[in-house]
Amino acid sequence: MTDARLRYGRASLALSFLVQGVTFALLVTRIPAIQDRYGISDGLLPAFLAAVPVLAGVASVATEKLVARVRPGVVLRWAQPLVMLALLGVGAGSEVWQVALALGVFGLAVGALDASMNMMGVSLQRAYGRSIMLGFHAAYSLGGIAGASMAWAGAHWDLSLLVSYLPAVAVLLPAALIGSRWYAEGRAGRGPVGAEPARGASVPFRLLLPLCLVMAFAYIGDSTVSNWSAKYLQDVLGSSEQLATVPYNVYMVTTLLGRTVGDLGVRRFGAVAVVRGGSVLAAVGFAVVAVAPGAWWGMLGFTLLGLGLCVIVPQTFAAAGRMFPGASDVAVARLNVFNYVGFLVGSPLVGALGDAWSYRGAMLVPMVLVLAMLVYARSFGAEPARYGGGHERARAADVG
Numbered sequence: 271m272t273d274a275r276l277r278y279g280r281a282s283l284a285l286s287f288l289v290q291g292v293t294f295a296l297l298v299t300r301i302p303a304i305q306d307r308y309g310i311s312d313g314l315l316p317a318f319l320a321a322v323p324v325l326a327g328v329a330s331v332a333t334e335k336l337v338a339r340v341r342p343g344v345v346l347r348w349a350q351p352l353v354m355l356a357l358l359g360v361g362a363g364s365e366v367w368q369v370a371l372a373l374g375v376f377g378l379a380v381g382a383l384d385a386s387m388n389m390m391g392v393s394l395q396r397a398y399g400r401s402i403m404l405g406f407h408a409a410y411s412l413g414g415i416a417g418a419s420m421a422w423a424g425a426h427w428d429l430s431l432l433v434s435y436l437p438a439v440a441v442l443l444p445a446a447l448i449g450s451r452w453y454a455e456g457r458a459g460r461g462p463v464g465a466e467p468a469r470g471a472s473v474p475f476r477l478l479l480p481l482c483l484v485m486a487f488a489y490i491g492d493s494t495v496s497n498w499s500a501k502y503l504q505d506v507l508g509s510s511e512q513l514a515t516v517p518y519n520v521y522m523v524t525t526l527l528g529r530t531v532g533d534l535g536v537r538r539f540g541a542v543a544v545v546r547g548g549s550v551l552a553a554v555g556f557a558v559v560a561v562a563p564g565a566w567w568g569m570l571g572f573t574l575l576g577l578g579l580c581v582i583v584p585q586t587f588a589a590a591g592r593m594f595p596g597a598s599d600v601a602v603a604r605l606n607v608f609n610y611v612g613f614l615v616g617s618p619l620v621g622a623l624g625d626a627w628s629y630r631g632a633m634l635v636p637m638v639l640v641l642a643m644l645v646y647a648r649s650f651g652a653e654p655a656r657y658g659g660g661h662e663r664a665r666a667a668d669v670g
Contacts, residue, residue: 280454286383292417295416337389553641558571
């Protein structure tokens, strides 16, 4: 593949990450409004929040099988529009079963989208021969900022969910479809379409487990911000509904800043040091949130959280690609499931602890889990697993 084709592929994939950031932020920052629109009780809300990652995990597993027959770019090309249309469905319904159906479609589509996007990111990083994975996730953070800002405007002007969502979808859906024409990926670790991974290649769960745990812990932290920051500021710290949309925006701004310079940090200090530093900073952020006397202290805590957690997930995917270069798609798909395990555990856990104990106390649980990532940080410097068939030199190929 030519250098120009690689650049176009990198830019088009970054656009997909950005679009997904907008879409996801529009959903999670309006959870209180969705709850009010459909009359979902506080007791039922965790079940709705848990259903999305469960279905997304199922779709991620299915994507592992699907990419043995079609390129990840083909999966992404069709999953992304479906995610955006499902978002419109969330805003357009009036009955509980309608929002349940829309969230179900959203969950299935987002699982295929996340897995295929990160498969492509890992293969492009290998084709480039240097760390670029954080840049893709920086684009996601930029999209999250835009989406959270749109959500703030919707809350400020008291717009309906559908009116808030429609302009973003009308602009981004065609952009994503056009950008998908330039999807590209590295061929390393993938044979022809329809072929199995390189002969002798496998993904032993024992080797992948430390990265799976880190992914789950990171997303427990991330889901705490995504699903509970708005309610935490409003119900615990006494902010307005308008101000309650801001923490996620602050969180995404700091993740953007961290990810923008993160690749440079990895190249200079190594992935292990970057992951350890991020874990400690995220734990400090949770501690500040737990003891915050008011909304602005809460904002400070979410700022530290963003700076700490932002480097973890991209480096976990990248580490899986390095560890299993002969079966990187399989490794990424399986690792991606623990993204949703984190969301599945994090959302109900914080909600249950908040109801039974206190939401301040509930914030200490993800704090302990992100500190536990220090134990597994050495896995980010692990050597590639050895395959019977040896390693092929990275060669780039079009998605088609």
